[in-house]
Amino acid sequence: MSPKTIAPVLALALLLLWARLACALPAELVxxxxxxxxxxxxxxxxxxxxxxxxxxxxxxxxxxDGNVQVAGGKRVLVVKDxxxxxxxxxxxVAPLPxxxxxxxxxxxxxxxxxxxxxxxxxxxxxxxxxxxxxxxxEDGAGEEMLPLIGKALAAxxxxxxxxxxxxxxxxxxxxxxxxxxxxxxxxxxxxSDNSNTKTLxxxxxxxxxxxxxxxxxxxxxxxxxSLKAVQSRLSVGERISQVxxxxxxxxxxxxxxxxxxxxxxxxGVINMAHGELIMVGAYSAYVVQNLxxxxxxxxxxxYLAAAVPTAFFASAxxxxxxxxxxxxxxxxxxxxxxxxxxxxxxxLMQSVRSIFGAQNVQVENPVWMSGGVEVLTNVVxxxxxxxxxxxxxxVLLLMWFLLARTRLGLFVRAVTQNRGMxxxxxxxxxRVDTLAFGLGSGxxxxxxxxxxxxxxxxxxxxxxxxxxxFMVVVLGGVGQLAGTVYAALGLGMANKFLExxxxxxxxxxxxxxxxxxxxxxxxxxxxxxxxxMADS
Amino acid sequence: xxxFATGITRLYGRKGWIALAVCAAILFVLFPLANLVAxxxxxxxxxxxxxxxxxxxxxxxxxxxxxxxxxxYTGILSLGHGLFxxxxxxxxxxxxxxxxxxxxQYQSDLPDFMVFLNWxxxxxxxxxxxxxxxxxxLVVLVPGALAxxxxxxxxxxxxxxxxxxxxxxxxxxxFMLLFFRNDTGFGGNNGFTDFKRILGYPIxxxxxxxxxxxxxxxxxxxxxxxxxxxxxxxxxxxxxxIRDAESRVMFSGYNPVHYKLFIWTVSxxxxxxxxxxxxxxxxxxxxxxxxxxxxIEIAIWVALGGRGSLVGAIIGxxxxxxxxxxxxxxxxxxxxxxxxxxxxLVTLFLPRGVIGLLKFPRRRRA
Numbered sequence: 001m002s003p004k005t006i007a008p009v010l011a012l013a014l015l016l017l018w019a020r021l022a023c024a025l026p027a028e029l030v031x032x033x034x035x036x037x038x039x040x041x042x043x044x045x046x047x048x049x050x051x052x053x054x055x056x057x058x059x060x061x062x063x064x065d066g067n068v069q070v071a072g073g074k075r076v077l078v079v080k081d082x083x084x085x086x087x088x089x090x091x092x093v094a095p096l097p098x099x100x101x102x103x104x105x106x107x108x109x110x111x112x113x114x115x116x117x118x119x120x121x122x123x124x125x126x127x128x129x130x131x132x133x134x135x136x137x138e139d140g141a142g143e144e145m146l147p148l149i150g151k152a153l154a155a156x157x158x159x160x161x162x163x164x165x166x167x168x169x170x171x172x173x174x175x176x177x178x179x180x181x182x183x184x185x186x187x188x189x190x191x192s193d194n195s196n197t198k199t200l201x202x203x204x205x206x207x208x209x210x211x212x213x214x215x216x217x218x219x220x221x222x223x224x225x226s227l228k229a230v231q232s233r234l235s236v237g238e239r240i241s242q243v244x245x246x247x248x249x250x251x252x253x254x255x256x257x258x259x260x261x262x263x264x265x266x267x268g269v270i271n272m273a274h275g276e277l278i279m280v281g282a283y284s285a286y287v288v289q290n291l292x293x294x295x296x297x298x299x300x301x302x303y304l305a306a307a308v309p310t311a312f313f314a315s316a317x318x319x320x321x322x323x324x325x326x327x328x329x330x331x332x333x334x335x336x337x338x339x340x341x342x343x344x345x346x347x348l349m350q351s352v353r354s355i356f357g358a359q360n361v362q363v364e365n366p367v368w369m370s371g372g373v374e375v376l377t378n379v380v381x382x383x384x385x386x387x388x389x390x391x392x393x394x395v396l397l398l399m400w401f402l403l404a405r406t407r408l409g410l411f412v413r414a415v416t417q418n419r420g421m422x423x424x425x426x427x428x429x430x431r432v433d434t435l436a437f438g439l440g441s442g443x444x445x446x447x448x449x450x451x452x453x454x455x456x457x458x459x460x461x462x463x464x465x466x467x468x469x470f471m472v473v474v475l476g477g478v479g480q481l482a483g484t485v486y487a488a489l490g491l492g493m494a495n496k497f498l499e500x501x502x503x504x505x506x507x508x509x510x511x512x513x514x515x516x517x518x519x520x521x522x523x524x525x526x527x528x529x530x531x532x533m534a535d536s
Numbered sequence: 537x538x539x540f541a542t543g544i545t546r547l548y549g550r551k552g553w554i555a556l557a558v559c560a561a562i563l564f565v566l567f568p569l570a571n572l573v574a575x576x577x578x579x580x581x582x583x584x585x586x587x588x589x590x591x592x593x594x595x596x597x598x599x600x601x602x603x604x605x606x607x608x609y610t611g612i613l614s615l616g617h618g619l620f621x622x623x624x625x626x627x628x629x630x631x632x633x634x635x636x637x638x639x640x641q642y643q644s645d646l647p648d649f650m651v652f653l654n655w656x657x658x659x660x661x662x663x664x665x666x667x668x669x670x671x672x673x674l675v676v677l678v679p680g681a682l683a684x685x686x687x688x689x690x691x692x693x694x695x696x697x698x699x700x701x702x703x704x705x706x707x708x709x710x711f712m713l714l715f716f717r718n719d720t721g722f723g724g725n726n727g728f729t730d731f732k733r734i735l736g737y738p739i740x741x742x743x744x745x746x747x748x749x750x751x752x753x754x755x756x757x758x759x760x761x762x763x764x765x766x767x768x769x770x771x772x773x774x775x776x777x778i779r780d781a782e783s784r785v786m787f788s789g790y791n792p793v794h795y796k797l798f799i800w801t802v803s804x805x806x807x808x809x810x811x812x813x814x815x816x817x818x819x820x821x822x823x824x825x826x827x828x829x830x831x832i833e834i835a836i837w838v839a840l841g842g843r844g845s846l847v848g849a850i851i852g853x854x855x856x857x858x859x860x861x862x863x864x865x866x867x868x869x870x871x872x873x874x875x876x877x878x879x880x881l882v883t884l885f886l887p888r889g890v891i892g893l894l895k896f897p898r899r900r901r902a
Contacts, residue, residue, distance in 0.1 A: 270698050272832075329884055334698040335613045336883040339839060342832050343879020350872035467709050467828070470702050505713050512710040516686075516703050520693045 025055055027076075027088035033059075034068055034076045034087070034103040042112045049116045049148050057120050059087050060113050068103040076103070119145045122152035127161070134164045146172050167192045171200050179216050186219055190226035198234065201227040237376040242496055248385040250492025251392035252454075254485060255447035256465045257472035258399060261484040262440035263319075264473055266416050267433065269327055270338045273345035274469065275462025276352075277441045280318055281311035281448025282457045283352060286363050301366040304449075311449035312442040318348075319441020323434050331433075345462065353459045360458035369453065388450045395446055400481060402439065412436045471515050547764045556757070563753035568746050584742055591749040591817045593857045594756045598810035600837045600853035601756075601763050601846055602803040607835065608843035609767050610799050611779030612696070616686075616704035617807050618831035619711050620679040624808030625815040625825065626715075627678055629728035630662060631671035632739070632816060636732045648730075649723045659721045668735060675812040676805050683804030684797065691793045691800070696782070705828050715823035727822025734816050745817065752813045756850070759806055763846050766799070775799055776844075833875075839882050842889025851890055 025048065032044035048056045062068050062078045068087065069079050076087040077100070084093035105113070114136075121133035130152075137145070149169050156162045166188060173185035186204065189197050204223040206213045214220050256278060263271045271277075285307040292303035322344055330337040365384055372382040403409035411432045414422040423429045451461065472491060476483030491511060498507035548556065567590075570582040599621055606612050633647045642651040646658065664670040686707060690700060718724035737744045766772050777785045778792050785792050815821045824830075833856070841852020856878065863871045886892065 270702075326880055326884065335701065336887075338613070338698060338701060339832070339835060340880050340883040343836075343876040343883075346872045346876035346879065350869070350876070354869060467706060471706060474699065474702060505717050508713055509710045512706045516706060517689075519695060519699065519703060520689050 025053055025059065025088050026051070030059065030076050030088045031070075031074070033063070033109075035070045035073060038106065038108055041109050045109070045112045045116050046145060049119055049145060055090065057117065060117055060120075062087070063103060063105055064110065064113055064117075066102065066105065069100040070103055071097045071100055115145065119148050119152075122148065122165070123155065127158060130156075130158070130161055131164075134161055134168060137165075137168045163191075167197065171197070174200060174204060179219065182214070182216070183219050183222060186222045186226055189223075190229040192230055192233075197230050198227065201230065234378060237378040240375065241379045241381075242500060243493070244379075244381055244385075246493035246496040247389060247489065248492070249496055250489035251389045252447075252451065253465075253468055253472050253492050254488035255388075255392045255395060255450055256444070257469040257476075257484050257488055258395060258481075259440040259443035259447065260469050260473050261476070261481060262399075262403075262412075262443070263437055264470075265476075265481075265484065266412060267436055267440075268334065269331075269437065270334050270341065271327075271440075272338055272341040272466065273322065273348060273462075274441075274444055275464070275466035276345045276348035277315045277319055277444035277462070278448040278451065278465055279352060279457075279459065279462040280348065281315045281445030282363070282452040282461055283356060283361075283448070284311040284314040284445065285449045285452040286356075286361050286457055289363055301368060304366060304369075304453075308446065308449055311445040313445075315445025315448065316438040316442030319444070320434050320438040322441075323437040327437065328430070328433065345466075349459050349462070356459075358459060360456040363452040363457050365453055384453050388454065391446075391450055395443060396481075396485065399439075399443065403481070408432070408435060408439075471512070475515055475518065546768050547761060556760075560753070560757060564750055567749065571746055572742060584745060587742075587745055587749050588817055589861055591745070591752050592814065593854055594749075594752045595810045595814040595817070596834075596837065596857050597850040597853040598752075598756050598759050598813075599807050599834055600841065600849035601759050602806035602810070603834050603838045604841075604843065604846055604849035605763055605766065605775075605799055605806075606803040608838055608845070608849065609772065609779060610775045610796060612796065612800065613698075613701045613835060614704050614800075614803070615701050615828060615831045615835070616708045617803070617834050618828075619704075619708040619826050620683060620804040620807035621811040621814070622715075622821065622823075622825040623679045623682065623711075624675045624811030625821040626722055626728070626811075627665075627671055627674040627808070628812035628815045629731075629821045630665040630674075630722075631668060632731040632734060633723075633728050634662075634666040635734065636730065639732050640730070647723070647728075649718070649726065650721075653718060661721070672812070675808050679808030679811075680801055680805045683801045687797045687800040691796045705831065708826055708828055708831055712823050712826035712828075715826060723822070725822065727820060727825075728815075729820040729822075731816065731819055739816055739819070748813065748817050752817070755809060755813060760846055760850070763806075766802070767846070771795065771798075836875075836879050836882065838889075840878060840886070840889055842891030845889070845891045845895075848889050848891030855890065 029044045029048050029051075032040045033048065036044060045060075048059075059068075059078070062080075067078055067080050069077050069084075071077055075093075075097070077084045077093055077096070078087050079085075079096065079100070082096070084096045085091070086093055118133045118136035121129050122137075124130050124133065137149075146169070149165060149172065153162065153165050153169060156165060170185035170188035173181045174189075176182055176185070186201070189201060201223050204214045205220060205227070212220060214223065256275075259277070260271070260274050263269050263274065285304075288307040288310050289303050292300050292306070296303075322341075326340055326344065327337060330340055369384045369387055372380040373386070374380050403412060411422070411427050412435075414427055415429050415432050415436075419429055422432075447465075448461070451457075451465075455461075468491070472484060472487045475491065476485075476487030494514075495507055495511055498510055501507075502510070544553075567582060567587065570580050571584065571587050574580040574582070599617060603614065603617050606614050606617075636647065638645060640648045640651075642648055644651045646655060650658070665674070686704075690703065695703065714720055715722050715727075716725060722728070731739050733739050734744065734748075737747075767775070774785060774790055774795050777790075778795060782792050811821075811825075837852040837856050838849045839852070840856060841850065842848030856875075859874070860871065863874055882889065888895075
């Protein structure tokens with residue numbers, strides 16, 4: 001033999017020797033897992049995990065992958081690519097013996113194995129891996145894991161993992177035969193904020209026939225208290241997520257209504273095509289997304305940076321064209337404006353249907369907008385909604401700045417307050433009208449771009465928001481940015497809270513009824529313009 | 537014929553009555569003969585489809601007259617007339633559902649959708665609907681009562697103009713959502729359909745259809761004359777005055793609220809009756825009839841025909857719906873473009889509508 005051929009053989013022999021030294025597993029346990037009865041199997045899995053041997057993980061993975069076979073009911077082999085290795089001793093077995101049978105991994109064993117694999121990661125040096133392992137265990141840890149959990153708990157330094165781990169431990173200890181252990185566990189569970197804990201504690205309090213699942217009355221009372229503590233903590237989370245969805249809906253309504261606050265609120269134009277301008281913005285985002293995917297796939301995650309201005313200008317251009325061609329001839333005739341702009345909305349909707357088809361189109365979130373922030377274990381705030389709340393605020397600030405601090409804004413306000421006088425001092429009123437209408441339409445486009453990130457984009461997108469956004473403006477009062485903001489947030493919140501209480505449709509009806517009644521009392525909206533303007 | 541002429545001549549002049557008589561003759565004599573007596577295939581024969589289509593359009597024409605009363609004459613743009621129309625239709629539909637008896641899919645005493653929801657009995661608001669007279673009463677009362685209550689609050693707090701339009705739209709939208717729910721007890725999405733008989737007669741035969749057709753024609757003529765009676769009366773003059781200068785009417789010692797409330801309620805009731813005639817002819821009523829789009833479309837019928845002209849409203853309803861039935865078949869994609877253009881062009885270039893073109897071809901717009 002030449003040294004070239006000897007070297008690999010020698011290496012293999014050394015490897016096997018090392019493996020044998022390091023990874024000898026108790027043969028009877030291995031056999032019990034691979035070929036025992038269901039209860040034996042699960043018990044043996046627990047014992048193997050508790051042994052803390054490094055070879056356990058390899059063996060379990062092989063079981064899960066379906067690579068374990070049993071020879072004659074005695075010897076357990078890990079067979080892969082026609083190569084056999086004894087699972088207990090890690091010796092190579094060649095040739096493979098006859099009469100091999102696949103080890104049966106039923107669902108119960110599979111669950112136990114997966115939990116065990118998780119538990120083994122509890123001692124991983126990587127913090128993220130440990131955290132993931134604890135989270136996996138939260139959903140189902142068996143009593144056989146207790147020693148391992150105890151070991152991990154003793155070694156754990158991270159406070160968050162430690163807290164979670166001790167809860168898992170308490171959950172397991174609840175099933176213990178020793179009342180003192182159970183009592184301690186019930187007490188420990190009180191500090192949990194996991195919804196699984198609720199199920200655990202309810203299980204303790206459950207009544208089976210005449211007897212309770214928990215025989216000890218003192219423990220039951222303690223469990224009752226713990227349950228209350230957990231529930232109140234959970235309901236805090238529920239309330240937080242409710243408030244957040246309310247704010248989120250409110251910010252969307254605000255985006256949809258802000259443009260209307262200019263065109264209707266300041267200029268007095270009833271624009272029934274406002275919803276369709278939102279839709280134009282959403283479709284612009286779709287087109288930009290497709291362009292990026294086709295031409296600049298590397299920059300795809302940043303397509304929104306181009307989509308936002310595109311949506312603004314696309315809608316603004318459409319809006320300015322409308323103002324020039326139709327709406328300016330109808331100033332001072334609001335009912336006619338309503339009908340004409342409705343006609344425009346029909347045409348825009350049908351155009352989009354002809355160009356892009358009647359089906360909804362897909363607009364993908366960039367990677368940095370997917371996922372969410374976990375505030376509490378039962379509250380996850382999605383990034384896309386958070387970003388839209390921020391975006392709505394930014395648009396609001398931008399609009400306030402434009403109207404209150406720029407020359408255009410000054411002109412818009414001047415024309416609104418006294419058209420004749422503004423014209424006399426040299427304000428080009430017609431151009432200001434066009435620009436203001438364009439601004440309002442552009443903001444509708446921004447709303448559309450934002451909506452494309454959280455919902456369906458289709459030809460009917462605008463119709464869904466038109467009634468809502470008019471309600472916001474009507475409720476908020478004409479000519480008032482602040483009114484629009486408060487009305488949008490108020491409606492968003494009210495909608496979500498009522499929804500939780502009475503279902504989506506009834507909530508919507510209740511809100512509409514409320515607005516109708518509210519307008520009876522305050523026809524000018526929440527923030528009425530006082531003085532001469534109010535009567536015109 | 538001055539504004540204070542009395543009696544029959546107050547409504548229409550000699551030519552007007554002759555024209556009306558000709559129309560009535562066509563509807564009451566020619567149509568039944570051509571549909572029922574003329575043999576199929578002969579050039580005189582009018583198909584059941586045409587009869588159903590014209591019957592449907594006449595229902596819309598009744599709605600257009602009601603809309604003209606409130607918008608054309610009183611200046612209040614309602615975006616809720618589709619709601620009153622659908623409510624009338626639903627009230628009639630409830631009776632027709634009852635008349636299906638055990639002939640539904642599940643052969644139950646209850647309508648199919650209730651069986652599907654696992655309901656054991658009719659909800660309270662369905663009681664007595666098996667009597668035709670009671671349902672007919674509901675057709676008038678339900679839209680009327682809703683309009684009265686809504687109008688009372690709206691007009692009392694002096695909501696007008698676009699505000700009124702928008703909250704009537706919100707009202708319609710709310711009702712549409714309500715009727716889309718299965719639990720509301722009106723068949724949810726699918727509404728009412730598969731009617732079998734009306735007043736003991738099978739509903740799908742040519743004879744029943746023709747009876748419904750002539751009934752609708754009669755109702756259209758009665759509505760036209762009644763509306764004409766209102767607008768030529770002193771009441772009608774006050775309504776027009778409210779449209780043109782509401783404050784002045786108030787300062788002259790009239791309370792506009794009473795007048796507006798009256799005409800608003802009357803208009804809603806007329807719509808309800810039209811809906812009740814519509815449902816047995818088309819054989820279905822569902823919540824999409826309540827969609828805000830339908831209500832706005834009613835306004836464009838009137839605007840196209842000519843606001844402030846009752847005959848114009850009828851012509852407008854006929855033109856738009858006639859065009860719709862032709863174009864949605866011939867060019868389904870272009871119908872909405874066409875409808876949208878009607879909205880824009882009529883408001884920009886035809887403030888007096890088609891009737892304005894016929895009556896005052898050269899007059900500049902007011």
